[in-house]
Amino acid sequence: MASNTPIKQRRGLVAIDGAMALIVILLVVQIWLLSATLEAFLAGHRGPVVPAAIFSGLLFAACVTLNLFVDRVDRESRRP
Amino acid sequence: MSPLRSPSKERLWKEEFSVFTSDERYVSRRQFTKFLTLASLGMFAGNLWIVLKSYLAKKRAYPAAEIASLGEIPVHGVKLFSYPTQQDNCIMVRTAEDEYVAYSQKCTHLSCAVYYSAKNDRFECPCHQGFFSIKDGSVLQGPPPRPLPQIVLERDGGKLIATAVKVSGNG
Numbered sequence: 687m688a689s690n691t692p693i694k695q696r697r698g699l700v701a702i703d704g705a706m707a708l709i710v711i712l713l714v715v716q717i718w719l720l721s722a723t724l725e726a727f728l729a730g731h732r733g734p735v736v737p738a739a740i741f742s743g744l745l746f747a748a749c750v751t752l753n754l755f756v757d758r759v760d761r762e763s764r765r766p
Numbered sequence: 767m768s769p770l771r772s773p774s775k776e777r778l779w780k781e782e783f784s785v786f787t788s789d790e791r792y793v794s795r796r797q798f799t800k801f802l803t804l805a806s807l808g809m810f811a812g813n814l815w816i817v818l819k820s821y822l823a824k825k826r827a828y829p830a831a832e833i834a835s836l837g838e839i840p841v842h843g844v845k846l847f848s849y850p851t852q853q854d855n856c857i858m859v860r861t862a863e864d865e866y867v868a869y870s871q872k873c874t875h876l877s878c879a880v881y882y883s884a885k886n887d888r889f890e891c892p893c894h895q896g897f898f899s900i901k902d903g904s905v906l907q908g909p910p911p912r913p914l915p916q917i918v919l920e921r922d923g924g925k926l927i928a929t930a931v932k933v934s935g936n937g
Contacts, residue, residue, distance in 0.1 A: 709802045716809040730933040742813040749806040
């Protein structure tokens, strides 16, 4: 039962769930950004192309950071 | 049974293929996170591809085409023409004695044909009440997201020549 699980692991799981939810939100924003940029580009507007790429890169960096965080929490919560 | 497995002294990589359901759940979250991060990389790559395309794309060359002669239409009169291809309908208005403006006739909302309203001195789209300025084609009202593309006009003696299409943002 949950009461028998070590607190460290339970907290680790909550942290991983939270990080995953955050990554999903970032990914949704990135998908929207890509489709909006593509629409603008196809309409002949090149202005938003570079800022969108930079912002998308930042979102990707945030996802990588969260992924590293998940890895670290995972390792720590598995450590006996 | 608890969804969490008991702490193990095994190395992490050895647990990747664990026989315990609880371990499987724990690992699959990590793998799902990796998948999401890879998807994020894909989105970023897509944005970079658009940047590359926009820099490598050649600037479109427009042909010069005679569309009217000076004085052919009265002040506040309208002439319809096609530019740069036969499929691209455009509208030209003589706004003053010596002033002509021309725009694409396609509304930037859903491509209905806009018409010139002399009463309100603006272009109007009959489909969804989108209004455009006669001065620069910018959106005055309604759902259109962008200004009308402007046709660049030049004079050659007594003729009006269309030389390019100017697409601008809605700023």
